[in-house]
Amino acid sequence: DTAVSQTPKYLVTQMGNDKSIKCEQNLGHDTMYWYKQDSKKFLKIMFSYNNKELIINETVPNRFSPKSPDKAHLNLHINSLELGDSAVYFCASSQDFSTDTQYFGPGTRLTVL
Amino acid sequence: GDSVTQMEGPVTLSEEACLTINCTYTATGYPSLFWYVQYPGEGLQLLLKATKADDKGSNKGFEATYRKETTSFHLEKGSVQVSDSAVYFCALSVHNQGGKLIFGQGTELSVKP
Numbered sequence: 062d063t064a065v066s067q068t069p070k071y072l073v074t075q076m077g078n079d080k081s082i083k084c085e086q087n088l089g090h091d092t093m094y095w096y097k098q099d100s101k102k103f104l105k106i107m108f109s110y111n112n113k114e115l116i117i118n119e120t121v122p123n124r125f126s127p128k129s130p131d132k133a134h135l136n137l138h139i140n141s142l143e144l145g146d147s148a149v150y151f152c153a154s155s156q157d158f159s160t161d162t163q164y165f166g167p168g169t170r171l172t173v174l
Numbered sequence: 175g176d177s178v179t180q181m182e183g184p185v186t187l188s189e190e191a192c193l194t195i196n197c198t199y200t201a202t203g204y205p206s207l208f209w210y211v212q213y214p215g216e217g218l219q220l221l222l223k224a225t226k227a228d229d230k231g232s233n234k235g236f237e238a239t240y241r242k243e244t245t246s247f248h249l250e251k252g253s254v255q256v257s258d259s260a261v262y263f264c265a266l267s268v269h270n271q272g273g274k275l276i277f278g279q280g281t282e283l284s285v286k287p
Binding site: 065092094102103104105106109111116119151153155157158159161162163165166167168 | 208210217219263269271277280
C-alpha cells in the first residue's frame, strides 16, 4: 500500500504552460507539505497545510497555488511555468504540524523546456 | 535563521568501512533532529530521529546522538554496505513553526564492493 503518492512521476512541458501535480496520502495524517528539490539536491519547503488550511507559505511566487480539497489531498498548480521551475517536487505528510516525522512521496520531476 | 550544515560529499568508501557524516545546526528554538535517506530515483525515507538532548537515534546499524552542547547530530555506521549508497540529509524541525523541515545540503555516499 502506497502511503504518499504523487502523479505524475515525470512532467515535461513548455515555458508559459500551466500544470498541476497531485498528491494523496492514505495515512490519516492531518498535515501535508510540498518541498522543492533543485538540481543540486537541496530541499526547501514551499507550503504546508493542516486540515485543509494553509499554515506555511515560504515566499513562493504566486504562480504556485496549492489546493487542498480534503485533508488527504494536496495538489500543486503552477501557472506560467518558467525554466527555473524545473526541479523535483516532493509531497509529504505528518500526523500533525508539530515536529512529527514526515513521510515523503516518490517525487515529481518537472522539466520546463 | 535556523539552518543545518552537513559535510560536503561525495563520500566514497569501501564495503565494511566506518562512516561518519557530520551535521551541525543553528536553531532559535529547541529542535527535533532527523536523518533522512534518499535512494536513487526515490523519495526521502526517515532513517532516524532524536527529539531531545542526549537522545540517540538508531536504525539499520546507523546511529546519531543529539549533542546540544556542540549543536551536532553526526551520523555514524560501523560497517557500510553497497546497499547504503544513497544521499543522506540531516534536518531539523522547530516546534511552533508549522512542522517545516529545514534540510542540510545532503551528502552523497557511494560504497564500493
